[in-house]
Each structure stands twice: as C-alpha cells, then as structure tokens.
Amino acid sequence: MDEPIEKREAGMRVPLSAKYETSFAYKTIKDRLPVIVSSIADTLYRLKKNILDQHGQAAVEELKIIIGHMSKLRHEISTDKPVTPLTDNRSDTPVWNQYLQKQTEIEGQVPTWFSSPWLYLECYMYRRIQEAVSLSMRLQSLDVFETQKRSSYLLSDGAITTLLMYLMSVVDSCKTASENDLHFLFKEFLQVALWGNRCDLSISAGLGNAQKECILTKLESLFPNILVNDSELAWQRLVKTRSTRGSPGRIDIILDNAGFELMGDLCLAEFLMAGNLASSIHFHAKAMPWFVSDVTQNDFDWTLQTMCATNNLAISRFGAKWKERLKSGIWVLHQDDFWTTPFDYSVMASRSPRLYQNLSESDLIFFKGDLNYRKLVGDLDWNPETSFTTSLRGFSPAPLLALRTIKADVVTGLQPGQDVKIAAKDKDWMIDGKWAVISFSEPKQL
Known part of the structure; x- marks a missing residue:
C-alpha cells in the first residue's frame, strides 16, 4: 500500500483520501476515473446509428449533449476542479447536494477531485454520469455501461456453461445429500460467489474483464488467498436458524457486478434453496447504472431472458426456473436509492429506515464486492487487525x-x-484483486 508512512503509523480512523499524491486513491482518481469517462464517450459515439434508428434525430442531438457532459466531467477530474451541485430532477438530487454542502463545511472549502474523501468522489462521479443522462428528454432510460456489461456476460459463456451444468448435478443430488455433503457444497458455492467478484469492470476502467476459465477448477489454488474465512460461522448461522424455527429462513444478497459474478450469486442462491438452507432469497440491485458493472434490474432481467433463449439445457433450465421463482415471490428483487448515495452503511438506519427495517427481517445478509465492503467499514483508515464487527460501527440489521x-x-x-x-509476498495485495476476505458479523442479541 502506497499511503504515506506517517498516516499509517498514526492509526487514525479517517476517510481514505486522494489528498496524498502517493496514495492509491489519488492514482485512481487521477488516472483510472478519466479513462472510464472517456470510454463512456467512445461507447456513446458508437451508439449514434442505433439511437437514430430507434429514437430519431432529436435523440441523436441529446446523445451529443451527453457526450459533451462526459468531456466536461473528464476535464474537471483531470484538472482538480471543485465538485459542483447536481442539477437534474432525480429524487436523490437534494440528498447529494446537501451532502456536498456538509462536506464543504467539514473541509472548509468546496471539495476538489484530488483532495477529498475517495469514496465520496468515486460515488459522485458515477452520479454525475447519471445526471448527464437524466437531463435528456428521450434517453433517460439509457444505461451508458450496458454494452460493456452484456459483452462481459457473453464472453463468459464457457465458464457460465460449466458452472450451471455442475449446479444442475448438485441440485439433483441435494435431495439425498448428507449434512456433511451440504456443508462442503455451501463452502464451495460461497467461494464461487467470492471469486466471481474479480470480474469488475470499474477496476479495468470498463475495458473488459470476463471470466473465461472454469472457476471450479481454480478454487483449491485460490483458497490460500482467503485472508479471513468466516464461512464456518455463516454455516452455523444457517443451520441454527433452520433448527430453531423448524424451517430455513430468509436470505438477502446485496449484489455487486453483473455478468459472471451475478451468475455465481444466482448459483449460490439456488444451492441454498435446493439444500433447504433458505426459504426465500431477496436480491438487492442498484437503482441506476453504477460503478460500470453493478447490477441493475434491467441487467438482472436481461440475464434471465438471455438464459432462457439459449439452447444449452442447463442454462435455459435455470433461466426459466429463476424467472418462475421471481414470479411466485420466492425470490424478490429490490431496488433502493440508498445504495447509490454517498453514505456508508453505518448511517443507513437514520438515512433509510425502511431499507434498514427490510434488511432486519433477514436471517443472513450476503454483501458482495469491494464497494459494499468499503461502505460497510466506512472506507476509513482502519488498523487491519481491528475486528470486522468493530469496523461496522454499529451497523447490524x-x-x-x-x-x-x-x-x-x-x-x-x-x-x-x-x-x-x-505484503512481503505481494506488495500490491490490497489493490490487485488476488486476495479476499469472507467476513462475518452478527448482532450481539442473536
């Protein structure tokens, strides 16, 4: 990790910031974020003919305006300009502008791209991208990341096929599987969901990151790279819930990336149902395109529809089965604006009490991916030996x-x-996606 030594030695629990030019946060904002914005402009330029055919010339003119907004945003980031208030009419606009005002009071000046908390600036950039779309009249449903997300899924076809064929055999065997067998399979599918998180287009700056190898054959070699492994505690929680109630409980999955990672999450959910470890699954998606590859409802629906249209038995079978689970209400897909605000999760109870209450009805919540983790722990400069529960700062629905x-x-x-x-083995261990954690916490009263 490249942060200044004096900052790390101080052990201060302060927001990770782009203030230090040697920090990963600074490098991300200075180098990676402008590339993401530029790639959006390039993608939109290539969509001009499709937009013309579908929506007419007036929509093409709006597309040009959106591309212009991308150029302006890229310039603001690259030249460390002050952050500006949002001007669209989305319901969350006042929340973002109030947050900017509060951050200005904290910093004593208007935040700029190279000097403010990293988590806030990253989230703000994606909200600015959505602003450009929301200000249009004919293209408000446009997902500027759709092309990359769908390409990532399609390029992962081989890995998805292998995984779903395996899942089909597992589901059939669950009817007669022993408790030990289910225990093993739970840990296996947990690791599939874990390592699927490497397929993150925001890390590759939207330039492509498909899963082209069979993840199942990699689990053994990847296992030593799991630095914290609380999978046993999660298993015990599931078994205890089933034993105490006489039936399995509700599981929630806070989704991260579309494509292969979503497929791993769906496979985990299916196993939990087949293994009588869950009675219902509640998925939580983003309410707008976010961090390039995060799952929206459109991504979720498109994935199942694409699965149903394939001629592969395993893929089409589960596509139809999962659509039926959603129709029956056994599976539920939620969206909430809170997931795409600048707030970390320690303030969810006060900022979004309805969402917090909804999550409180769960028996176990899976939080997927790097951004969800950063928001769980506040993106603060924690001593790595601090307990995970402590770093949640009271968040325990x-x-x-x-x-x-x-x-x-x-x-x-x-x-x-x-x-x-x-660090002695891998100096980039905190940023290269080669290492992982499976971290568990539960309310004290449970």
Whole structure:
C-alpha cells in the first residue's frame, strides 16, 4: 500500500483520501476515473446509428449533449476542479447536494477531485454520469455501461456453461445429500460467489474483464488467498436458524457486478434453496447504472431472458426456473436509492429506515464486492487487525457475511502481523484483486 508512512503509523480512523499524491486513491482518481469517462464517450459515439434508428434525430442531438457532459466531467477530474451541485430532477438530487454542502463545511472549502474523501468522489462521479443522462428528454432510460456489461456476460459463456451444468448435478443430488455433503457444497458455492467478484469492470476502467476459465477448477489454488474465512460461522448461522424455527429462513444478497459474478450469486442462491438452507432469497440491485458493472434490474432481467433463449439445457433450465421463482415471490428483487448515495452503511438506519427495517427481517445478509465492503467499514483508515464487527460501527440489521476480493486499500479482521506477511509476498495485495476476505458479523442479541 502506497499511503504515506506517517498516516499509517498514526492509526487514525479517517476517510481514505486522494489528498496524498502517493496514495492509491489519488492514482485512481487521477488516472483510472478519466479513462472510464472517456470510454463512456467512445461507447456513446458508437451508439449514434442505433439511437437514430430507434429514437430519431432529436435523440441523436441529446446523445451529443451527453457526450459533451462526459468531456466536461473528464476535464474537471483531470484538472482538480471543485465538485459542483447536481442539477437534474432525480429524487436523490437534494440528498447529494446537501451532502456536498456538509462536506464543504467539514473541509472548509468546496471539495476538489484530488483532495477529498475517495469514496465520496468515486460515488459522485458515477452520479454525475447519471445526471448527464437524466437531463435528456428521450434517453433517460439509457444505461451508458450496458454494452460493456452484456459483452462481459457473453464472453463468459464457457465458464457460465460449466458452472450451471455442475449446479444442475448438485441440485439433483441435494435431495439425498448428507449434512456433511451440504456443508462442503455451501463452502464451495460461497467461494464461487467470492471469486466471481474479480470480474469488475470499474477496476479495468470498463475495458473488459470476463471470466473465461472454469472457476471450479481454480478454487483449491485460490483458497490460500482467503485472508479471513468466516464461512464456518455463516454455516452455523444457517443451520441454527433452520433448527430453531423448524424451517430455513430468509436470505438477502446485496449484489455487486453483473455478468459472471451475478451468475455465481444466482448459483449460490439456488444451492441454498435446493439444500433447504433458505426459504426465500431477496436480491438487492442498484437503482441506476453504477460503478460500470453493478447490477441493475434491467441487467438482472436481461440475464434471465438471455438464459432462457439459449439452447444449452442447463442454462435455459435455470433461466426459466429463476424467472418462475421471481414470479411466485420466492425470490424478490429490490431496488433502493440508498445504495447509490454517498453514505456508508453505518448511517443507513437514520438515512433509510425502511431499507434498514427490510434488511432486519433477514436471517443472513450476503454483501458482495469491494464497494459494499468499503461502505460497510466506512472506507476509513482502519488498523487491519481491528475486528470486522468493530469496523461496522454499529451497523447490524441482521447477521451478515461480506464476500470481497480486495481491490482498495482498506481491510479489517486480520490476524496480528498478517498484513506484513502478505505484503512481503505481494506488495500490491490490497489493490490487485488476488486476495479476499469472507467476513462475518452478527448482532450481539442473536
């Protein structure tokens, strides 16, 4: 990790910031974010003919305006301009502008791209991208990341086929599987969902990151790279819920990326149902295109529709089965604006009490991916040996399990000296996505 030594030694729990030019946050904002914005402009330019055919010349003129907004945003980021208020009419606009005002009061000046908390600036950039779309009249449903997300899924076809063929055999065997067999399979599908998180288009700056190898054959070699592994605690929670109630409980999955990662999440959900470890699954998607590859309802629906249209038996079978689960209400897909606000999750209870209450009805919540993890721990400069529960700062709607491949320089729950040993093997261990955590926490009263 490249942060200044004096900052790390101080052990201060302050927001990770782009203030230090040697930090990963600074490098991300200075180098990666402008590339993402530029790639959006390039993608939109290539869509001009499709937009013309579908919506007419007036929509093409609006598309040009959106492209112009991207150029302006890229310039603002690259030249460290002050952050500006949002001007669209989305319901969350006042929330974002109030947050900017509060951040200005905290910093004593208007935040700029190279000097303010990293988590806020990243989230703000994606909200600015959505602003450009929302200000149009004919293209408000446009997802500027749709092309990349769908390409990532299609390029992962071989890995998806292998995974779903395996899932089909597992589901058939669950009817007669022993408790030990289910225990093993739970940990296996948990790791599939974990390592699927490496397929993140925001890390590759939207330039492509498909899963082209069979993930099942990689689990054994990847296992030593799981630095915190609380999968046993999660298993015990599921078994205890079923034993106490006489039936399995509700599972929630806070989704991260579309494409292969979503497929891993769906496979985990299906196994939990087949293994009598869950009675219902509640998925939580983003309400707008976010961090390039995050799942929206359109991504979720498109994935199942595409699965149903294929001629592969396993893929089409599960596509139809999962659509039926959604129709029957056994599976539920939620959206909430809170997931795409600048707030971390420690303030969810006060900022979005309805969402917090909804999650409180869960028996186990899976939080997927790097961004969800950063928002769980506040993107603060924690000592890596701080317990995961402590770093949640009171956020505990229900027992929760974070599945995250590490791509940003914050982590908690490590053993004494563990970070030093890993750094000796891999100096980029906190940002290269090669290491992971499976971190569990539950409310004390449970």
